[in-house]
Amino acid sequence: MATPILSNSFVIEPEETPRIETAHRRIATALPAPDYVDRLADAARVFPQVNCYQPPVIWDRASGYQVFDAAGNCWIDFSSTAVMTNTGHGHPAIRKAIAEHAQAGLFAQFSFASEVRIRLAEELLKLAPEHCDKVYFWTVGSEAIECALRLARVGGMEKNANKYRILTFTGDYHGWTLGAHQLSGDSAAKPWLATADSAIHHLPFPRQDPRSTDLTDREWSEFFDRSIEQLADQGVVADEVAGVVVETLQGWCATPLPMAYLKRLRAWADEHEVLLIFDEIQTGFGRTGKWFGHEHYGIKADLICIAKGVTSTLPLAAVLGPAEILDVLHPGEVTTTHAAHPLSCAAALANLKILRDENLTQEASRKGAIAEDALSDLQSRFPNHITQATGYGLLRAIHVQDPTTGKPSRELARDWTWAAVKHGVMLFQVNQPTVKVCPPLVIPDDAITEGIVALGDALQSILDA
Numbered sequence: 001m002a003t004p005i006l007s008n009s010f011v012i013e014p015e016e017t018p019r020i021e022t023a024h025r026r027i028a029t030a031l032p033a034p035d036y037v038d039r040l041a042d043a044a045r046v047f048p049q050v051n052c053y054q055p056p057v058i059w060d061r062a063s064g065y066q067v068f069d070a071a072g073n074c075w076i077d078f079s080s081t082a083v084m085t086n087t088g089h090g091h092p093a094i095r096k097a098i099a100e101h102a103q104a105g106l107f108a109q110f111s112f113a114s115e116v117r118i119r120l121a122e123e124l125l126k127l128a129p130e131h132c133d134k135v136y137f138w139t140v141g142s143e144a145i146e147c148a149l150r151l152a153r154v155g156g157m158e159k160n161a162n163k164y165r166i167l168t169f170t171g172d173y174h175g176w177t178l179g180a181h182q183l184s185g186d187s188a189a190k191p192w193l194a195t196a197d198s199a200i201h202h203l204p205f206p207r208q209d210p211r212s213t214d215l216t217d218r219e220w221s222e223f224f225d226r227s228i229e230q231l232a233d234q235g236v237v238a239d240e241v242a243g244v245v246v247e248t249l250q251g252w253c254a255t256p257l258p259m260a261y262l263k264r265l266r267a268w269a270d271e272h273e274v275l276l277i278f279d280e281i282q283t284g285f286g287r288t289g290k291w292f293g294h295e296h297y298g299i300k301a302d303l304i305c306i307a308k309g310v311t312s313t314l315p316l317a318a319v320l321g322p323a324e325i326l327d328v329l330h331p332g333e334v335t336t337t338h339a340a341h342p343l344s345c346a347a348a349l350a351n352l353k354i355l356r357d358e359n360l361t362q363e364a365s366r367k368g369a370i371a372e373d374a375l376s377d378l379q380s381r382f383p384n385h386i387t388q389a390t391g392y393g394l395l396r397a398i399h400v401q402d403p404t405t406g407k408p409s410r411e412l413a414r415d416w417t418w419a420a421v422k423h424g425v426m427l428f429q430v431n432q433p434t435v436k437v438c439p440p441l442v443i444p445d446d447a448i449t450e451g452i453v454a455l456g457d458a459l460q461s462i463l464d465a
């Protein structure tokens, strides 16, 4: 019988792995763990292959910055479960809040009000910029994006029947649902759309080429103007644009936008009454060293989409913004059954308190500097394979290339991900030519450096093979 394949990239066949035992990591078995090969094969049988692309480990439990299997292995977690567990896995205060709320007995509420939901909205508005005075709750990030898209279009079309166009960026990711995926900028992933929405347009993402000299502020501003001129050449009139959706750091590559570019975008948006919608689903809640990623640029957000790190656990998402924008939809016009589930609200309230009490936003900034230094050493060790390491706080990406072709390499990123897991560092595959370093914000300083050095050992093991 052929060896079962958990995904198109990982074979479920235990490989002898050097044993590791430190204060932070333990690799005590061959990997995949021999005792769990059958269950991994069962996973491949019962899950569609689309869900089987992460390294073949059966997560048993996770705590703080570590992930454990039941075979005695323990990893430093650099995944944060897809950049979500900002306050760490299973923080005791969050577990307590969920348990207490479950005991208290409110398990579902649909669109009725409840104390826990009102309190969460109030807490979120304390964190949001002053002009945001309402919170429109959802369950997952893709829904928050769909909602922002709809708010921008409905509000735009109230001003002018033709004001429904939405701009976004090549390389952005905004979710998997129909509207959110149309906004996402990886065209290779979108043939399923068949007929794309002709009023969604992608601007070239303003990325600095690491091998060329930095553009000046003026050149970035002109870069933006040129993109708008190119749209105009295709018949897209600025006054017909209702909104621009932008990740405050592009997720797959943890790359910020140049400040001058964003300032110019903001001025243009004001001039043409266009909503600037920040996707903070990955960058929110301290992850980049600020409460929200857009604070790095000091510019105003009209709408802010949040999810993931708002709870560090259960699903909850929202759009934050001013009443005049959020109230364009009529009562009951757009609802969903599970939005702001009371258990998720209780988890979010506990999570926000931990972020504040443990100073995790400042900690992400301080620890981000440690990660930056270690990643810079790593790049010096592998100059032919690593083109750059980018990011803010604890949202970081290592950009990898095939040294023979000089082209970005998804294959190397995938192989490195698995080798890292074998070296006791949990990564997740992003299916891009990057390896993401996004530990929970509670990670100890020495686990950051130890994990990054282990990434180097993992890459070396591939080169030595």
Ligand SMILES: Cc1ncc(COP(=O)(O)O)c(C=O)c1O
Binding pocket: 082, 140, 141, 142, 143, 145, 173, 174, 175, 176, 247, 251, 279, 280, 281, 282, 307, 308
């Ligand atoms: C920047 C960004 N936007 C939107 C989404 C979609 O969120 P969800 O997976 O909760 O639907 C993600 C998820 O990874 C994301 O990283």
